[in-house]
Amino acid sequence: MHKRSSTQESVLLAIELLKRIPRHTKITATELRDQLAAAGHVRNLRSIQRLLSTLSEDLEIECDTRNKPYGYRWKERSNGLNLPVLSEQESLLLALAQEHLRHLLPQNLFKSMEGFFSQAQSNLNPYSKAKKEREWLQKVRVVSTTQPLLPPQVDATVLEEVSNALYANKWLEIEYRNANDKVTNSKVMPLGLAQQGPRLYLACRFDGHDNERSLALHRIAKAKATPFEFERPQFDLEQYDADGRFGFGEGVKVRLTFVITKIAGRHLLESPLALDQTVIDQGEEYQICATVVDTAQLEWWLRGFGTQVRNVVRASLL
Incomplete structure (x- = not known):
């Protein structure tokens, strides 16, 4: 395998660092070191500081020395790093990924991409040309099917x-x-x-x-x-x-039958409980029958209908 020269390594490191310098917010040398390390480029803080100092002399990078730790960003109206440039569509994709995949991506990978997320947000700022892409973020939303709750605090x-x-x-x-x-x-x-x-x-x-x-x-x-x-x-x-394991079940399936008022059960005709669901029209009510996993979550769901559900029967499939 061809081994990279020290010059090649230095150039690649500089490019990776420049890609992570934001336009509008500031980033510290420590934050850049951590992002680079998460991406597999492990360097000590002093090396990153020296490289930043060199790049700041030759490129349009602003260093805020008023308070420690110093913050770095591209100067106003600078072109920044144009390699690679995120398109408006790519910026929209990254903005949505940042919002919805924050906890589902490996955290070291997520940290290593913070520079790209910053670039995407910058490309979608109110003064950019990406008007339609920016508006799209206000046009879509994942909504809760239950009473909305604030997420518990995770360290x-x-x-x-x-x-x-x-x-x-x-x-x-x-x-x-x-x-x-x-x-x-x-x-x-x-x-x-x-x-x-x-x-x-x-x-x-x-x-x-x-x-x-x-x-x-x-x-x-x-x-x-x-x-x-x-x-x-x-x-x-x-x-x-x-198997219902996140619904506090053990994977045991039952044939569930219950009677529900039409007002409460109308949505089950549009979103069935299972592929084998059957529905019998009983005038003011529906009789629903479906094969489901028996879980505590199912019990809570049924209880949520109160008196609008009756004659609940769970038949074992064993």
């Missing part, structure tokens, strides 16, 4: 450690506080990350066990990715979800 360090361990298939040491406030220290094998409404859940295996569990990320008080890798077992996150 940023915990999220980063969990994400990095999941990405690299490394054992994770955690301190977990369950719903009854019992605190346990465990070593787990991270297998999947799922967002359910405002909450994040980690699918994992505890050391010494061969079954999967779901842990609420906001209940992890401490987390540390170990240097020890594991061989990822056969695990299908999609099937895990289909």
Whole structure:
């Protein structure tokens, strides 16, 4: 394999650094060092500071020395780094990705892309030509099907450690506080990350066990990715979800039958519970029958209809 010369390495590092310098906000040398490290370009802070100083002399980079740590950005009306240039469409895609995939991307990858996210936001600013792309951000939204709730607080360090361990298939040491406030220290094998409404859940295996569990990320008080890798077992996150495991079930399917008023049940004709759902019109009510996974979430859903649902029967399929 051809080995890059020190000159090539320096040029590539300079390009990676320049791509991450924003136009309107400021970024510090420490933040740039961390972003570069997350992208695989590990350098000490002093090296980054020297490179920034050199680049600032020859390019239109502004260094704010009024307060420490110093902040860097492209000077007003400068062309910035034109390699690569994000198109308006690419900027829109990145802006949407930043909003909706913030917790679902590996955190080291997300950090390494902060320069691109900043460039995308800059390209969509009110003074840019990307009027239609900027307006699109106000035209689309993911809305909740239940009562909106604020997301629980997840420690940023915990999220980063969990994400990095999941990405690299490394054992994770955690301190977990369950719903009854019992605190346990465990070593787990991270297998999947799922967002359910405002909450994040980690699918994992505890050391010494061969079954999967779901842990609420906001209940992890401490987390540390170990240097020890594991061989990822056969695990299908999609099937895990289909089995109702994030709905607090055990994958047990039942034939569910219930009667619901037409006012409350009309939406089930448009969005069925299952492919095999059947509906019998009973005048003012519908009788619904469908094969579903029996979960606590299903029970909460049925109870939410109050007196508008009656004659609920769960028939075992065993």
